[in-house]
Structures are given as C-alpha cells and as structure tokens.
Amino acid sequence: MTLIHESIQHDRGAKMIARDVSVYYGSKKAIDDVSIDISPDYVTAFIGPSGCGKSTFLRCFNRMNDTIPAAKVTGQIELEGEDIHGNAMDVVQLRARVGMVFQKPNPFPKSIYDNIAYGPKIHGLGEKKADLDVIVERSLTRAGLWEEVKDRLDDSGTALSGGQQQRLCIARAIAVDPEVILMDEPASALDPIATAKIEELIDELSGRYAIVIVTHSMQQAARVSQRTAFFHLGKMVEYGPTSDIFTNPIEERTKDYITGRYG
C-alpha cells in the first residue's frame, strides 16, 4: 500500500481527493487502487518510470480518460467535495475548473488573442470585447508572456517559439479561471531556458491554483514541487514532502528510482 509521510497528513483541506481509483485499459489494470489528497497550497509532482501510470492517473482528475473508449475508471474522485463522475457534474465545466497543459504545446491555429479568448467566450466569462481584453492581458501577464506578445496579438499562436507556445497554453488554461491545473510533462519538449521560464511560472502560479505536474525529470520535480508521489507498476508507492522524498525516501523502490538504480 501507499506509504504516506506523516508530515503531510496534516495538510490543509484537500482541493481534490481520489479514493481507491483504478483505471483499466481493456483488461489491463494501469492504475491499481490509488488514493491521494491534492493540496490547494502546493505543487504536487507525480514521478515514476515510463508506464507506471502517472499520466493515466493525472488524466483522471478532469476525466480525460473518458475520451479513450477502452479506458474504464473505478473509484471516487472529488473536486471540493463534489463527485466528478456524478450526474450533477458537467464535464465541460469540470475541464474549465480543472485545466490541463500537455507535453507538446498545442495552441489553436488562431491568433494569440483568440487562443486566450476562446475559452472565456464559450464559458460566458467575457461577453464584451473589453472584458475579453482584460482577461487576455491578465492571463498572458500571469503566464509571463504579455511583454513578449502584446504588440502582435493578431499573429498566429503557432508562429511563437516552443517555449512561448507552452506559456500560451498555460495562459489559455488560466483564462477560464480554473481551480486546478494539471500539467503532463509541460517542459519536456523545451530547451533549458524555456524550461526554466515554465518552472518559474509554475512557482508563481502555485498558491493561486492547485497544480499537479507529471514529469520525467526528477530535477524538475525537485525544483518545482513541494509534494511528490512516486508511482510504480500502477501503484502509488510513496507520497510525501518533496524535500524528504529526494533526500531521505523511506521505501526501497522510491530510493532505487530516484538515485538512478531502477531496474
């Protein structure tokens, strides 16, 4: 079972909780009975070897697995006490409240402005152009991109550099005022400088949003997160403060993985 460090058991009320969650792809069990509390105050990192199920588990939090026909999710996941699989939960609303940023930047083939304004428009957050202008500027500013693009908001989002595109995607996620941001390898396709900008951005956004990040880079998990969960073969092995996981992990499997002795 999961070893949960005692020091995080008193974390303030969870933003999201998962209880006994399993995910099957057909007959294959990709996630095996995982329970976790996601803190609103910290960045939580999911780490583990390829195929351990960390991305699959991340995708449970805004029901992205619904889009995969063979995937079946069991167990309970709540956002602020609300069952995200319940009848009262509108999945489009859920994905606005729990935003997502992917490994490869995927801006819409539209202008920078429209990339940001699209979400607020369909969610009815900005009726008038003036409202949308405010949202676009605020989102781009929070994503650290405003200064770089303010004079070319009509240019295509796809014309930006990879790092800028990724920050555009983060700005787009922020624009609909989410409560949680899920990030799946957000910097793995970027160079070190662009990576550092994303990490700095994650740091600035933390506290305002609950952030969960899946990363292959242990250094990145160590740099950006305050809570780390280690996954192995579909199970969550250990969950604790990042500083403890990286200096003094308790489980042997965690230690072997983070010290580069895995397998």
Place this chain on the structure above:
Amino acid sequence: MPDHTVKAFDEDITRLRGLIAEMGGLAEVAIQEALDAMIRGDEALGDKVVARDRRIDALEAEVDRLAVRIIALRAPMADDLREVIAALKIAGVVERIGDYSKNIAKRVGMIEGRDRFEPLTLLPAMGELAGEMVHDVLTAHAARDPALAREVIATDAKVDAFYNSIFRNLVSHMVENPATISSAAQLLFVARNLERIGDHATNVAEMVHFAATGNYPPEEDR
C-alpha cells in the same frame, strides 16, 4: 544495494569512498607514529609524520574536487546525495585529525626528562583508544554501519576521562616541581590533541550515521 544504471556513477562513488578510506588509514598511522615518536623521543620519526601529513591534505583536496564533480555531473539524490555531502565533511574532519597528529609530532623535541613523567605511560593507552575510534569510525563508514558509528561516539567519554586524569597528573607535576612546567605543558598539549582527535572521530561518526540513515544519532549518544 543494486548498482546504478549509469555505471560511471558507481565508479565515482566507489572512488570517493576509497579516498576517504585512504585518508583515514593515513590518519590512523599518523596518530600511532606521532605518539610512538613522542614516547621514545624519536625526532626522525616525528619529522616523518609531519612530512606525510601533506599527503592527507592532498587527498582532502582530491575528495573536494571529486565531490563537486559528482554533484555537478551526476546530480545525486537521497542516500547518494547524503553520501557525497558526508564525504566532503568527513574529509575535512580527517584532515584535522591529521593536523593534530602532526602537532604532536612537532613537540617530540620539546620534552625533557621523559622518564620523570608518569603521563608518558598513560598517553600511549589514550592514543591507542583515540586511534581505535578513528579506525572503527572508518570501518563504520566503509560498511555504512550506523550501530558501529554509535559505539564510536560512546567511546569518546573514555578518551575524555583519560584527558582529565592526565591533566590532573601533569598539574601536580608542575606544582611539585616548577622546573618541569615547560615539558609538562607540552605533554598537556599532546593529551589535548588526542582528546580533540576523539571529538573529531565522534563528528565523523555522526556523519556516517547521517549518510547511512538520513538522521543524526539520538541526542543521548552525544
């Protein structure tokens, strides 16, 4: 413990541990020979101890370089990280232990009337105990053995007891015969150096415990 996927990482760590073992071996010999020289008044042996301390200093510099390289190139985590940090600190402490032996060796020619001093019969036993602490703590380091490290810490009290007894003894020599004050003061420094070696071996033991377990030994041990 399974090997690292990157084998060069294992080689670096093994080399780091080898350097610490080599430093410790030299420091151990230095304690014995410095005391031997002191007891027998063998100034040539004393000079040899002083000269050989340079080798310990050079090894410390090598540990520093290798540790910095490992941190920069391998980004060690968890017990690997503690291992490297502990090696850095242990190397510094063992270098100090070498300095104390050198300091004892430098005083060989400053003692007059050796046969008059009873402490000269106590000092070898004290030196043996301090040397044993250094030996054991390096064994604990090589074996990553926190239990042995705690035993070393416990031994320090005995070294302190030796020091107190030698101190009283030398003071009474000085009181009874002021002509011995100069030599007695030198011997007091020798005892003091051995006592400090015990303290430093204790520090190493704490680092060994930390590297092996992630925690310092319990307060009551110290």
